[in-house]
Amino acid sequence: MRTMLPAAVITAALMTALTPAPAQASPPSQNVTALLGTYGFGRAAVIGQAGRNAGVWRSYSVRSGFAGDDLTITYRPATAPSRAETTVYTAAFNQVKDAQGECNKVGADGVARRVWVSYRCRTGIVASYTLLVR
Numbered sequence: 001m002r003t004m005l006p007a008a009v010i011t012a013a014l015m016t017a018l019t020p021a022p023a024q025a026s027p028p029s030q031n032v033t034a035l036l037g038t039y040g041f042g043r044a045a046v047i048g049q050a051g052r053n054a055g056v057w058r059s060y061s062v063r064s065g066f067a068g069d070d071l072t073i074t075y076r077p078a079t080a081p082s083r084a085e086t087t088v089y090t091a092a093f094n095q096v097k098d099a100q101g102e103c104n105k106v107g108a109d110g111v112a113r114r115v116w117v118s119y120r121c122r123t124g125i126v127a128s129y130t131l132l133v134r
Contacts (some may be wrong), residue, residue, distance in 0.1 A: 032076040033056060037109035043096060046071035047106055050089030056115065056133065073115070081117040081134035094129040103129040 039047060041064070046061030057075035064070075068075050088106070091099040100121060107119030116133035123129055 006123075009034065009117050032077055033072060034113055036071045036073050036113060036115065037105065038065065038068045038070050039060075039102065039106070040068050040096060042069065043102065044071035047071055047089055047097075054084060054086055054088050056088055056110075075115050077114040079114075080098050080118050085120075085132040085134055087117075088131040090124065090128050090130045092126065101127045103131050107131055107133070116129055 030115060036047075044062045051057050051073065052060055057073040060075045061072045062069050063072070067124075090102045091102050093099050096102050097134035100123075107121060110116045110133060111119060119131060120134045122132055
């Protein structure tokens with residue numbers, strides 16, 4: 001028994017040292033893909049492209065439905081407001097029926113999904129509303 005105990009201890013130590021560790025889970029992706037909202041026909045593509053050009057999200061896709069176009073985006077969730085405002089897009093009155101309403105809807109949808117922390121809709125010299133986010 002005395003001769004078996006040191007051999008068992010050495011064997012257990014070797015097995016522990018030589019056994020590969022379980023694979024560590026890779027860190028979760030920081031990007032999220034989610035539905036931002038449903039907007040007027042043709043408007044989701046305009047908003048999606050403008051947001052991508054502004055660097056607010058990485059990519060977007062549009063799917064037409066019965067009530068409008070669904071805008072799905074891939075973005076990094078915001079945890080704190082950015083130091084400077086970013087212009088996402090401008091809704092002109094000749095392009096959309098209710099430019100102020102659309103601006104507020106996109107802004108509120110973005111806050112609800114943590115795309116940005118806060119927003120404001122600024123009216124311009126030309127009859128339009130510009131979405132600014134932090």
